[in-house]
Amino acid sequence: MSTTTGNETTWDNVFSYHPMPVDLASADGVFLFDTQGERYFDASGGPFAVSMGHGHPRLTKAIAEQLSSYAYVHPMLGNRRRADLCDRIAEVAPKGMRASYLVSGGSEAVETAIKIARQYHVARGNGGKHKIISNYESYHGMTLATMSLSGNPGTTRHYDPMMLQWPKIEQYSDYRKPESLSRDEWGVLVARELEKTILYHSADSVAAYIATPHGCGSDYGVVPPDAYWREIRRICDENDVLFIADEVVTGFGRTGKWFGMDHYSVDPDMIAFAKGVSSSYVPLGGVIVSDVVNEVFNKGVAFVHGFTNGGNALACAVGCAVIEAIREDGLLEAVREREAQLFSYRDRLLAHPNVADVRGWGLFMVLELVKPDPDGKRNFFAPQEQAELKFQAAMLRNGVAMYSTLYGPNRRPVMQRGLPMWIAPAFIISETEMIEMMDRVDRALHQWEQGMTIP
Ligand SMILES: Cc1ncc(COP(=O)(O)O)c(C=O)c1O
Structure with a gap:
């Protein structure tokens, strides 16, 4: 105060x-x-x-209208706004990615994605898979688990004894590229570090790889070539490792497409989003899961998770208005x-x-x-x-x-x-x-x- x-x-x-x-x-x-x-x-x-x-008039109107009916109800009640938003997200998400889990921000979204990855493997009988590989110099949030993923000693140093010891690899960088190699050739070589790391730790122990499509740390805004993500996708598929795209920054239009990964020829297994989905008018975030991941949960596995404010009706109303505005206002x-x-x-x-x-x-x-x-x-x-x-x-x-x-x-x-x-x-x-x-x-x-x- x-x-x-x-x-x-x-x-x-x-x-x-x-x-x-x-x-x-x-x-x-x-x-x-x-x-x-x-x-x-x-x-x-x-x-x-x-x-x-x-x-923004559309957004303020959507919040006011929702507020005039209800702002918040128990998450277990049939809150129509939650379904409306998930329907709209499904319409703009990459093909084969339809279901969303709603939370209240980016850190919660990333934490949710890694828990979905863990439960996905457990449900399929691969209980050893628990490590999440991420990039050095990355940023994925401020909770203990998301800080463990973030390769930034500046923010984690006070908490080091509390960090989960998960492997990290170098991200794609144009600055380290040898002149003799094309970006594509270099992209494939950099991506193979993921393969080496999975083999070193054993694929049986690795649940997922998480990265931001827009680079991070001192490589912020370095946009990798398609060959890099294609190789990452191949390595994840061959090792039964889920690929989580952290699109908290790039999701919902920032790069001129709905998602940063839409610029590439391969899709992730999960997309963590926040920020732009509600233009931060009301805290909102979430995870879009692929139909393949969703199928495991649809077969009766309950996702053991939940935040009081996930699916908050005001947040969902503004999320719907953001998607409508992006579409209808071009x-x-x-x-x-x-x-x-x-x-x-x-x-x-x-x-x-x-x-x-x-x-x-x-x-x-x-x-x-x-x-x-x-x-x-x-x-x-x-x-x-x-x-x-x-x-x-x-x-x-x-x-x-x-x-x-x-x-x-x-x-x-x-x-x-x-x-x-x-x-x-x-x-x-x-x-x-x-x-x-x-x-x-x-x-x-x-x-x-x-x-x-x-x-
Ligand atoms: C890539 C990325 N992931 C996750 C987060 C965490 O989001 P939040 O601050 O909403 O918890 C951020 C925040 O800037 C981010 O840039």
């Missing part, structure tokens, strides 16, 4: 909360407004969450159009000496920021240089709130390569808004680069 003393709001009673010096008053479309009347572009919809923009096409506009700034951004790379897909752009080096080598900022803090000051001063800038003043860079900064605006951003936002980003980058002298 914040305390208000006169006009001053303090945050003393909010546990471990260190907000930016921006006191928000309202939000509309792609804009945030503070109590001083300043306007900021919500340049990444928070952490890629607000995909539909703020105050938002996948809009994302692809704005993607072309966003990435047309690539050369202009790369002209900044501190911008080492610009990559991504859809409305998901990663700027990789480094310290320029006269020899042209990549160099990294030391924490005491406070590069991120100064970057965030420059962006906010120019009316832009970006994901990294929203981490707050206590964050220190942990990435081995550059600082990843994300531009991921809402799908409804207009052409002129994009022009203004990118001009502001460009200006802020100039100011930040000027010797990093901004206080």
